[in-house]
Amino acid sequence: MSVNKQNYASIRQELGASNVTLVAVSKIKPAGDIQQLYDLGQHDFGENYVQELVEKQSLLPTDIRWHFIGHLQSNKVKYIAPFVHLIHGVTSVSTLKEINKQGQKNNRVIDCLLQVHIAQEETKFGFDANEIETILSNNEYTHANIIGLMGMASFSEDLTQVRTEFATLKKLFDQAVLLKPGFNTLSMGMSGDYKLAIEEGSTMVRIGSLLFGNR
Numbered sequence: 001m002s003v004n005k006q007n008y009a010s011i012r013q014e015l016g017a018s019n020v021t022l023v024a025v026s027k028i029k030p031a032g033d034i035q036q037l038y039d040l041g042q043h044d045f046g047e048n049y050v051q052e053l054v055e056k057q058s059l060l061p062t063d064i065r066w067h068f069i070g071h072l073q074s075n076k077v078k079y080i081a082p083f084v085h086l087i088h089g090v091t092s093v094s095t096l097k098e099i100n101k102q103g104q105k106n107n108r109v110i111d112c113l114l115q116v117h118i119a120q121e122e123t124k125f126g127f128d129a130n131e132i133e134t135i136l137s138n139n140e141y142t143h144a145n146i147i148g149l150m151g152m153a154s155f156s157e158d159l160t161q162v163r164t165e166f167a168t169l170k171k172l173f174d175q176a177v178l179l180k181p182g183f184n185t186l187s188m189g190m191s192g193d194y195k196l197a198i199e200e201g202s203t204m205v206r207i208g209s210l211l212f213g214n215r
């Protein structure tokens, strides 16, 4: 068991002051670790792999809000559609359509975030500014509710670069709010860069290793 209670307490305190939601990223970590953090009051958890999420969801308290933060393939949406709280990483229109379809089947509206490509690495996924504008202005989805944006900064020691990327995402977010009233979630910031992300306007951080130890 490797939950870092001290880090949890101090992060909670920091975030509480700025009204930022903490998603505890528990990928690869056992259900027992999640339960420990849950018992301390944490209810939002993030997972990257569909099968792992489905398994953990069946073992753990039903009032956990499960965030899917990994790369989601369209053919896997159906497994998490009945219970997922928020899908962070929507990177294609076909996935969005599938979320809408599965929302309909499950008789619920599924909240999701469009992932934006802000990093220098080509290997990271996401939409660009034009694509986001197109998606938001033809908002045709009744059961997929886009409530914000998500992004990952470059994996870099260059903090100026990271800050610039977060600022770019925040700017896009502010523009998107004008197109879609109800937009309220900007998911950016991880263990290594969440303080910067909050300074640049994040409303939701995804923190794993500071809470659960290295993977």
Ligand SMILES: *Cc1c(COP(=O)(O)O)cnc(C)c1O
Pocket: 025, 027, 048, 069, 070, 152, 189, 190, 191, 192, 206, 207, 208, 209, 210
């Ligand atoms: C793993 C992961 C995180 C958490 O990373 P840490 O550096 O451990 O805090 C956050 N967001 C995404 C998308 C991830 O895949």
